[in-house]
Amino acid sequence: MIRRFRLAAVLIATTAVALPGCDRPPEEDTAARPPAPTQNADQPLELTTDSGAPLESRRGEWRDALRALLAAPDADTLATADRRWRDLYDAFNRHYLSLAAQACAGDRQAPLQRLDAWPLYPAYVDALPAWPDSGIVNDPALELSAASLRRQQGATADGEVALGFQPIRLLIAGAKGAPRQAKDLRAEGDEPAAALRERRRTYLKLAADQLQADLNALDRDDGLSLTSLRCALETLDDRLAALQTHRQATAPEEGLYIPSVSVEILEETQPKAALTQLSADANRDARAALESGYPGFQTALDQAVEEDSWAPLGEWLHAHGD
Structure with a gap:
C-alpha cells in the first residue's frame, strides 16, 4: 500500500506557485507590464557578478561534505x-539573478524552478511526528x-516538492520537532528500519545529483539579451x-x-546581492x-539602492511603459 503523504483538498487548493518562471507569469493584469522594446531586444549583453561567494567552490565543498556523510554518518559529518x-544555498542566492538570466536566455526555467521550489509540504519528503509513515522515504512501493523523483516534483500540487535545496535540507537536518540524527542515515539495524534508512540515503544521493545537474544546466554562457535580462x-x-x-x-x-x-539566508542575500550586481561598473x-528598452529603469534602480529596497524596481516592473 502506498503510504505517501496526502493533504486534504482544502489545503491543496490553497497551494501557491513557489517560484514562477517567465513561462508562468503571476496572476495579475499582464497588460500592466511594459511592452517589449522594438529595437535591440536580442543585442548581446553581459551580466557579471562579484558576490564574494564563488558558487563553484561552494558546490565542491558541498559535494565533498555529502560524500563524507554518506561514507561515515556521525555527528561531525x-x-x-x-x-x-548553508554555504551553497547562500552562494546560490547571491548568484540568483545571473542564474535566472541564463535560465531565461536558454529557455531553461525548469531547472531553476526545480533547484529551489518552496513552500513545500515537508511530510511529502519524509516522516514527521504527526505523520510517522508519510513521505517518499517511507513509500516502498515508489521506485x-x-x-521517478522528477515525476514526483509537483505531481498533483506545487507544494509537492521532491527535489532541490529544500528537500535536501529536510533529509540532512530534519525539521523542528524532528531533527535528523546520524543514525537515520546508516543502513544498519533490523528490518524494516535498515531498509528505510537505505531509502533515505538513496534519496539524498539522487536529490544531490539532480541539484548538481540543474546547476550545471545554468552554468553556461548562451549570451544574454535585453529580453532575457528583463525576464530575469x-x-x-x-x-x-x-x-x-x-x-x-x-x-x-x-x-x-x-x-x-x-x-534567513534569502532575506540576508536578496535583494541586496541583485542591487549590488545591477549597480556594478562592469x-x-x-x-x-x-x-x-524600458525607460525608467535607472531611476528605479537608483531609488532601490538608496532605500535598500526592491520596491522601486518592483513598481517599475509593473508600471506602464512609455
Missing part, C-alpha cells in the same frame, strides 16, 4: 554537511530513481513576492512550509540597454 548546505528581473521579482507571502510558514506540521534557515552596458 552531519554537522559539516549542514554547514556546507527511487532520478526519473521579473523572475526575481516573483520570487521576492513569494517570500513575502510565505516567510512566516516555518511550522512544519501546519501545511505549506519553508525552513526558517532558508528564510554592468553599465546592461543598465544602459535596460534604460533604453
Whole structure:
C-alpha cells in the first residue's frame, strides 16, 4: 500500500506557485507590464557578478561534505554537511539573478524552478511526528530513481516538492520537532528500519545529483539579451513576492512550509546581492540597454539602492511603459 503523504483538498487548493518562471507569469493584469522594446531586444549583453561567494567552490565543498556523510554518518559529518548546505544555498542566492538570466536566455526555467521550489509540504519528503509513515522515504512501493523523483516534483500540487535545496535540507537536518540524527542515515539495524534508512540515503544521493545537474544546466554562457535580462528581473521579482507571502510558514506540521534557515539566508542575500550586481561598473552596458528598452529603469534602480529596497524596481516592473 502506498503510504505517501496526502493533504486534504482544502489545503491543496490553497497551494501557491513557489517560484514562477517567465513561462508562468503571476496572476495579475499582464497588460500592466511594459511592452517589449522594438529595437535591440536580442543585442548581446553581459551580466557579471562579484558576490564574494564563488558558487563553484561552494558546490565542491558541498559535494565533498555529502560524500563524507554518506561514507561515515556521525555527528561531525552531519554537522559539516549542514554547514556546507548553508554555504551553497547562500552562494546560490547571491548568484540568483545571473542564474535566472541564463535560465531565461536558454529557455531553461525548469531547472531553476526545480533547484529551489518552496513552500513545500515537508511530510511529502519524509516522516514527521504527526505523520510517522508519510513521505517518499517511507513509500516502498515508489521506485527511487532520478526519473521517478522528477515525476514526483509537483505531481498533483506545487507544494509537492521532491527535489532541490529544500528537500535536501529536510533529509540532512530534519525539521523542528524532528531533527535528523546520524543514525537515520546508516543502513544498519533490523528490518524494516535498515531498509528505510537505505531509502533515505538513496534519496539524498539522487536529490544531490539532480541539484548538481540543474546547476550545471545554468552554468553556461548562451549570451544574454535585453529580453532575457528583463525576464530575469521579473523572475526575481516573483520570487521576492513569494517570500513575502510565505516567510512566516516555518511550522512544519501546519501545511505549506519553508525552513526558517532558508528564510534567513534569502532575506540576508536578496535583494541586496541583485542591487549590488545591477549597480556594478562592469554592468553599465546592461543598465544602459535596460534604460533604453524600458525607460525608467535607472531611476528605479537608483531609488532601490538608496532605500535598500526592491520596491522601486518592483513598481517599475509593473508600471506602464512609455
